[in-house]
Amino acid sequence: MKPDTPEQPNQGAEWWRDAIVYQVYIRSFADGNGDGNGDIEGIRSRLPYLADLGVDALWITPWYLSPQSDGGYDVTDYRQIDPLYGTVDDATRLIAEAHAYGIRIIPDIVPKHTSIDHESFRAALAAGPGAPERERYFFRPGRGSDGELPPNNWPSMFGGPAWTRVVEPDGSLGEWYLHVHAASQPDLNWATADVHDRFAEDLRFWFDRGVDGFRIDVARGVAKDPELPDLPADGSYPQPHPFNDQPAGHDIYRLWRAIADEYPGDRTYVAEMWSSAAEQAPYLRGDQLDTAFNFRFLFSSFDAASLRAVISDTLEALEAIGAPATWVTSNHDFMRATARYARPPQTWDGEPGWVGEGPVDSEQGARRARAAALLTLALPGSAYIYQGEELGLPEVEDIPEADLRDPTWEQSGRTRRGRDGSRVPIPWSGTTPPYGFSPDGLTTWLPQPAGWGLYTVEHEIEDTSSSLHMYRSALRIRRSLPALGVGTLQWLESPADVLAFRREPGFVCVVNLSGENVAAPDGMQLLLSSAEQPAGHIAPNTAAWFVDGRGE
Ligand code: NOJ
Numbered sequence: 001m002k003p004d005t006p007e008q009p010n011q012g013a014e015w016w017r018d019a020i021v022y023q024v025y026i027r028s029f030a031d032g033n034g035d036g037n038g039d040i041e042g043i044r045s046r047l048p049y050l051a052d053l054g055v056d057a058l059w060i061t062p063w064y065l066s067p068q069s070d071g072g073y074d075v076t077d078y079r080q081i082d083p084l085y086g087t088v089d090d091a092t093r094l095i096a097e098a099h100a101y102g103i104r105i106i107p108d109i110v111p112k113h114t115s116i117d118h119e120s121f122r123a124a125l126a127a128g129p130g131a132p133e134r135e136r137y138f139f140r141p142g143r144g145s146d147g148e149l150p151p152n153n154w155p156s157m158f159g160g161p162a163w164t165r166v167v168e169p170d171g172s173l174g175e176w177y178l179h180v181h182a183a184s185q186p187d188l189n190w191a192t193a194d195v196h197d198r199f200a201e202d203l204r205f206w207f208d209r210g211v212d213g214f215r216i217d218v219a220r221g222v223a224k225d226p227e228l229p230d231l232p233a234d235g236s237y238p239q240p241h242p243f244n245d246q247p248a249g250h251d252i253y254r255l256w257r258a259i260a261d262e263y264p265g266d267r268t269y270v271a272e273m274w275s276s277a278a279e280q281a282p283y284l285r286g287d288q289l290d291t292a293f294n295f296r297f298l299f300s301s302f303d304a305a306s307l308r309a310v311i312s313d314t315l316e317a318l319e320a321i322g323a324p325a326t327w328v329t330s331n332h333d334f335m336r337a338t339a340r341y342a343r344p345p346q347t348w349d350g351e352p353g354w355v356g357e358g359p360v361d362s363e364q365g366a367r368r369a370r371a372a373a374l375l376t377l378a379l380p381g382s383a384y385i386y387q388g389e390e391l392g393l394p395e396v397e398d399i400p401e402a403d404l405r406d407p408t409w410e411q412s413g414r415t416r417r418g419r420d421g422s423r424v425p426i427p428w429s430g431t432t433p434p435y436g437f438s439p440d441g442l443t444t445w446l447p448q449p450a451g452w453g454l455y456t457v458e459h460e461i462e463d464t465s466s467s468l469h470m471y472r473s474a475l476r477i478r479r480s481l482p483a484l485g486v487g488t489l490q491w492l493e494s495p496a497d498v499l500a501f502r503r504e505p506g507f508v509c510v511v512n513l514s515g516e517n518v519a520a521p522d523g524m525q526l527l528l529s530s531a532e533q534p535a536g537h538i539a540p541n542t543a544a545w546f547v548d549g550r551g552e
Contacts, residue, residue, distance in 0.1 A: 016213070016268040016290050016382060017324040018485030019056040020475060021106065023386045025332045026061050026085055027071065027445060028425040031438040037445050038425065038437070040086035044094050046428075047101050049457060053390060053468075054475030057104035059215045059270070061332065063091065064110075067117050069184040070407050071332070071423070073108075073217060074115035078202040088209070095210040104212035106270065111199055111252075112218040113185040120198075121186050124177075128169050136195055137186045138178035138228065139166075150176055153230045154243070157181050159412030178228070180221060180243060182407040190223050190252060203259050213260070213268035219289070220273045223248035245279065253288035270326065277317035277325070284323035291326040291382060298328050301345035302368050304497050304513045311379065315489070318381075324486065325381030329372050330389050336422050339395035341368035366392050367541045370467055370530035371511055374543035375499065377474045378509035380487050385471070388426040391455045392467030395421045396448075403447055424448055429458035465532075473528055477545065483507035494518075498538075506550035511543040524548050 024043055032041025040063065050058065062072035065080040072082065081088050095105045114121055120136050127133035129141075140151035142165060150163035157180060164183045168174035178187045188195050203214070223246035232238055240246065253269070260267040271292040273280050280292040294314055300306045314325050329337045342365025344358040369392060376383050399420050401409075406418025425444040427435030431453035434444050453459060460466035478484045483503040494500040497514030500521070512518050517537040520526065524546035526533065531542045538544050 014266055014290075015056065015104070016266070016270070018380075019104075019382045020054065020377075020478070021057045021059050021270075021382065021384050022050060022053070022055040023331055023384055024058050024060045025071075025387055025423055026063055027068075028423050028437075029387055030428065031425070031434075031442075031444070032086075034439045034442060035084075036434075036438050036442050037084050039084065040081070040090040040094050044090075044097055047097060047103065050103060051101040053472055054479065055103060055385065057106055057212060058098065059106045059384070060108065062108045062110060062217075066115055067184070069115070070182050071405075073110050074113070074117075074182065074185050075110050076115045076117040077119075078109070078199075079205045092209045099210065105210070106213045106215055106268070107206060107211055108217055109199075109203070109214040110217040111188065111190075112222045113179065113181060113187045116184050116186060125166060126169060129175050134175075135192050136189055138189055138224070139175045140178070140228070142176050147173075147175075151178075152228050153233070154178070154180065154228075155231075156183075156411065158408045158418075159416060181218075182411060184407070187224070188222075190248065191226060196252070196255065200255065200259055203256065204262075207260070207263045207267065211267075212265070213270065213290075215270050215272060216289070217272055219253075219271035219283070219292070220244050220249060220275060222252060245275070245282075250282065250288060253283060257288055277314040281317050281321050281323070284318065285321050286323075291324060293328045293331075293384070294326050295328060297376075298330070298334060302341045302372065302513060303345045304499050304511075306345070307375070307511075307513075308491070308499055311489075312491075315380065319488070325379065327376045327379055327381060327383045329369075329376055330386040330422070331384070332386065332423050333419050334422060336386075336393060336395040337369040337372055337389065338362070338365045338392060339397065339421075341365045341372065362394065364541060366394075366467075367531060370470060371513075371541055371543040373467075373471065374474060374528065374530050374545060375509065375511045377478055378484065378501075378503070378507070378543075378545060380485075380489055380503070386422075388455075390468050390471040391426070391457065391460055393426065393452075393455050396424045396446075397421055398449075399424070399447065405446065420446055427452040427456040429456050470528070470530060474545075477528055481507060481547070492521075506548040508546040509543065510538050510546070512538045512540055515540050520544065521546050 027038045029038040030042030030046050032039050032045055063081050063085045064075045065077040065082050066072045066075050081091055098105050124133045124137055141147050143149040150161045154162040156162045162180050163176040165176045166174055179185050180187055221243050225242035229242050269289040271289045273292045274295045276296055283289045296310045300310050318325050342360045342362050404420050406420050408416050408418030424446045425437040429436030433448040434442055435452055435456055460468035483505055489501040489503050492500040492502055498518050499511040502508050508521050517534055517539055520536050520538055527545045527547050529544040533539055
């Protein structure tokens with residue numbers, strides 16, 4: 001497929017309303033230079049695969065200069081590419097080549113924190129207490145008789161307190177700095193004009209090079225209550241919250257919208273927010289961001305009542321403001337869907353990587369993940385596919401402790417293994433590691449397990465019953481059927497453990513979450529199914545797409 005113009009595919013259309021966005025976790029996607037790490041060359045070399053798969057855009061996790069203490073979410077310079085991944089020229093070439101395939105590029109941007117190696121944090125450390133350089137971050141004296149206690153009770157997302165005490169330039173123990181994530185990720189103070197100005201230039205730097213938008217990391221946590229008040233001791237969620245959804249956050253995104261609007265075509269912002277659609281709506285009214293990930297859908301266990309509720313609540317909240325839904329079932333922060341759905345239904349407890357308790361049935365997990373994919377791709381709005389999800393890739397649950405890289409492992413005092421199990425380099429070909437990810441004989445940055453020969457692209461392309469085959473068919477059908485993509489859905493009457501909905505014209509999706517076969521809809525033709533179906537029925541833990549004469 002060719003772009004409408006050499007610069008930007010599909011100028012003008014609000015393409016993000018129903019885009020299929022493929023998440024590239026860059027370090028684990030494809031290794032172009034043979035060092036065991038994925039990189040920009042690797043992505044370029046796999047553009048034909050992505051075009052064949054049928055995706056509209058790539059979200060690429062942070063590629064900026066970084067010590068990689070948190071997978072690149074600790075940025076040293078937003079206008080340089082980390083040498084691990086290539087150069088700015090490589091990135092510019094990738095953007096142009098992807099556009100020639102009709103694929104848009106959405107890099108990550110990380111505005112909440114920098115790396116401790118960022119020159120402005122180094123300058124703040126060197127300048128000492130009270131210096132203006134410290135105002136770009138949150139430096140505060142400690143509590144206690146000697147400042148030996150953190151300034152407030154905020155916890156870090158990765159374990160321990162959200163504060164670290166610094167050694168001042170004179171060698172004494174001094175102030176503390178805030179890091180809601182890892183100690184290597186100091187939070188920026190967006191109440192300073194300088195921080196605004198620098199990010200405005202960072203965004204323009206990449207828009208100038210043709211990117212189609214940004215995925216905004218921790219989008220609701222960027223602005224803080226300047227008083228930095230304690231969180232309630234009873235663990236309840238305060239309203240307002242001191243570091244989530246602060247009013248000043250909306251002002252930041254209004255400015256960012258104006259920056260995107262300086263550029264031709266339709267550039268987009270997608271927010272990483274773990275909140276409900278109703279809580280996200282104030283950001284999505286047209287003057288700030290376009291879409292926000294629907295993690296409530298990801299957090300939902302595989303049961304009909306819970307999925308129906310989150311789908312209905314999402315559509316209701318977003319339709320009221322004219323914003324599209326954005327469905328997600330996996331990413332690099334959570335256990336893969338194949339492993340989550342292998343466990344009995346349970347409620348997510350707020351911990352990234354958490355999978356709950358209970359017996360593990362991997363076959364069931366794989367079957368349900370495929371059903372969830374057909375559900376997701378049939379819902380109104382946009383959807384994300386996390387690399388390897390299209391292959392039905394399992395989680396790697398037994399990475400040796402010595403190989404774990406997620407900062408959660410160390411910062412939690414080695415009590416939480418973290419998220420590495422979903423970040424293992426993906427398999428492309430062959431039957432043994434590195435499975436075509438890197439040249440033969442190389443060890444990848446996270447070790448790959450034995451047995452992944454069954455999940456390689458090479459293997460699945462040949463197998464018409466594979467997960468990859470199903471995804472390719474689903475994306476092709478989605479492009480050709482007028483009922484799919486933007487629009488609405490109507491729930492159909494169905495048994496309690498079955499989800500069935502209609503989309504006009506003439507499309508029905510049925511997901512059977514019960515333990516029994518259920519009857520297929522009368523008078524409709526089966527178009528696609530997540531597994532083989534008994535005649536006239538839909539089997540347990542599967543989904544199927546149907547059309548009547550009007551749907552084609
Ligand atoms: C969300 C990212 O997806 C995650 O990987 C990262 O650790 C945190 N934000 C902090 O930047």
